[in-house]
Amino acid sequence: MTSPSTAAAPSLVIDNIGSLITNDPSLGRGPLGIVEHASVVITDDLVEAVGPAGAVADQRLDADGACVVPGFVDSHTHLVFAGDRAAEFTARMAGRPYDGGGIRLTTEATRAATTSQLHRLVKRRLAEAHRAGTTTIEIKSGYGLNVSDEIRALEIAETYTTETTFLGAHLLPPEFEGRPDDYIDLVCGDMLAGAAGHARWIDAFCETGAFDAEQCRAVLEAGQRAGLGLRLHGNQLGPGPGVQLAVDCDCASVDHCTYLTDDDIDALAGSDTVATFLPATDFSTRQPYPDARRAVDAGVTIAVASNCNPGSSYTTSISFCVALAVRDMGLTIDEAIQAVTIGGAAALDRPDLGRLTPGSAGHAVILDAPSHHHLAYRPGVPLIRHTVGPLGAW
Secondary structure (H helix, E strand, O other): OOOOOOOOOOOEEEEEEEEEEOOOOOOOEOOOOEEEEEEEEEEOOEEEEEEEOOOOOOEEEEOOOOEEEEOEEEOOEOOOOOOOOHHHHHHHHOOOOOOOOOHHHHHHHHHHOOHHHHHHHHHHHHHHHHHOOEEEEOEEOOOOOOHHHHHHHHHHHOOOOOOEEEEEEOOOOHHHOOOHHHHHHHHHHHHHHHHHHHOOEEEEEEOOOOEOHHHHHHHHHHHHHOOOEEEEEEOOOOOOOHHHHHHHOOOOEEEEOOOOOHHHHHHHHOOOOEEEEOHHHHHHHOOOOOOHHHHHHOOOOEEEOOOEEOOOEOOOOHHHHHHHHHHHOOOOHHHHHHHOOHHHHHHOOOOOOOOOOOOOEOOEEEEOOOOOOHHHHOOOOOOEEEEEOOOOOO
16 A cells, blocks of 8 residues: 555646647647647656547546647746836836836835735735746846845745846945945845855846946856856847847846847857847837847747836736737747747756656646637737646645
8 A cells, every 4th residue: 555655646637638839849740849639648747748639647637629838937027026116107108218217116115025025925926927827937036135135035036936036236226326336246245145045046237227247247257156047137228238248158048138239149149048038028118129030030049028027017927928029029929939938948947848748847828719829819818728837836
């Protein structure tokens, strides 16, 4: 008799799938590896088998002929914050430009919030993201901007995801006004020393009004010495050195990429750095949308993420981002689906995610639609019928 402690986890079959996106061309049709009339068996959170409909497992989830896609991988969020900036958004819609300065308002609210309050807020946002099909999420700090509050943010984030990012170099806090180099010294010193044990990644905001290339390089190099992977915010508000710095430092991802020069495109195409586009940000800030078509045609690896934050992109909906990427960034629907699945996985250096193939993570989304095209075809409609995956398991 098998004891409860050693009993195998029950297997699950998602059966009666009309159209299955595997992201493995060897398993099915086209670049998405589409298998029709399919089933997926998942055991211990891993895909055990992909095959024709009718597979048997301990538990059965009937897709009823719908499309199933890999769980969305949201590789860029800022979920640990208090307050909102609805007034700022309203003013921006009336014509005021976005300059990133409102980060200070969120920092004040986040510092003032209790840890219990922040946990409740993060749980609520994660539950919302999970209902919208996200199964893996990255969470940054960056609204503490002092040693204790940055560490607190990461401690909260690591409760819910392994993909935590230390973003102490988000913006210069008021107490360091006029002394950016002193603040960078703090980020690279005591702040990083306390944060490193709670983060997988380090990030910096390389932008006019935030930090320059040399300051960001110092942060990335300090993070690398501390054993953290590298990410970078770059080229959001205008052309700048962010993309070139990210490639030079071998960052896993450079995010925003709203303004890309030919040299930026060439650098990305010749590197392993993923260009992560954040179209909901461009929607919310009225920035021009990046030309993702140009990047893809040049051979750049791309991702699309939500950038959920209170100032420039207060959404957890990857489906919304897919629709924007197709409508305004020049991607095909197939490319957009790949960008929020295997693209996001590449940005997090997680080859186990973003696909439904034997041995990969068993994270899947059952759409309330017969094909993945409906995610762009029917924008704004809640088409996520069921999300299978660990996000929200707490």
